[in-house]
Amino acid sequence: MNGPAPATGRTLVAGVGNIFLGDDGFGVETVRRLTREELPPTVELVDVGVRGVHLAYQLLDGWDTLVLVDVTARGGEPGTLYLIDASPSGEASSGQPPAPLDGHRMTPDAVLALLDTLCAGTGAAPPRRIHVVGCEPAALDEGIGLSPQVAAAVPEAVRMVTELVRQEAAV
Numbered sequence: 001m002n003g004p005a006p007a008t009g010r011t012l013v014a015g016v017g018n019i020f021l022g023d024d025g026f027g028v029e030t031v032r033r034l035t036r037e038e039l040p041p042t043v044e045l046v047d048v049g050v051r052g053v054h055l056a057y058q059l060l061d062g063w064d065t066l067v068l069v070d071v072t073a074r075g076g077e078p079g080t081l082y083l084i085d086a087s088p089s090g091e092a093s094s095g096q097p098p099a100p101l102d103g104h105r106m107t108p109d110a111v112l113a114l115l116d117t118l119c120a121g122t123g124a125a126p127p128r129r130i131h132v133v134g135c136e137p138a139a140l141d142e143g144i145g146l147s148p149q150v151a152a153a154v155p156e157a158v159r160m161v162t163e164l165v166r167q168e169a170a171v
Contacts, residue, residue, distance in 0.1 A: 072134025
């Protein structure tokens with residue numbers, strides 16, 4: 001591929017997490033609920049689960065915007081939602097060698113680092129805009145089902161993502 005891919009206006013919304021670890025299933029559940037919403041035709045929803053390497057390769061297909069939905073422990077009250085702009089800043093890399101790839105621990109940060117490596121090797125361009133809709137977890141213990149606080153945050157997360165992708169479609 002020669003140079004960056006042209007802007008496509010396409011948005012990928014990826015639900016990330018392990019449904020067998022309590023609140024870690026937040027991203028997957030939010031994307032499941034988003035399937036009931038009327039979204040712009042340029043938006044694709046994907047339940048990535050724990051397949052972060054797959055997501056990194058999927059992002060080489062020319063997405064303009066990526067919205068990651070995942071738990072995000074930042075020290076707030078459980079159920080607190082965060083909208084984080086993780087778009088590339090254009091800064092040079094730190095020069096540090098990449099961490100070893102561990103397919104079982106592909107956090108959004110690791111996926112984005114792998115994407116940078118893949119783009120550098122293929123000439124593909126990463127999404128121009130990257131957003132994370134995160135939720136403060138209450139429990140990440142083994143077990144299926146979200147805590148009451150995180151479950152209560154899912155409808156608001158659906159609203160946030162829906163609004164965000166509609167704004168991106170208008171750009």
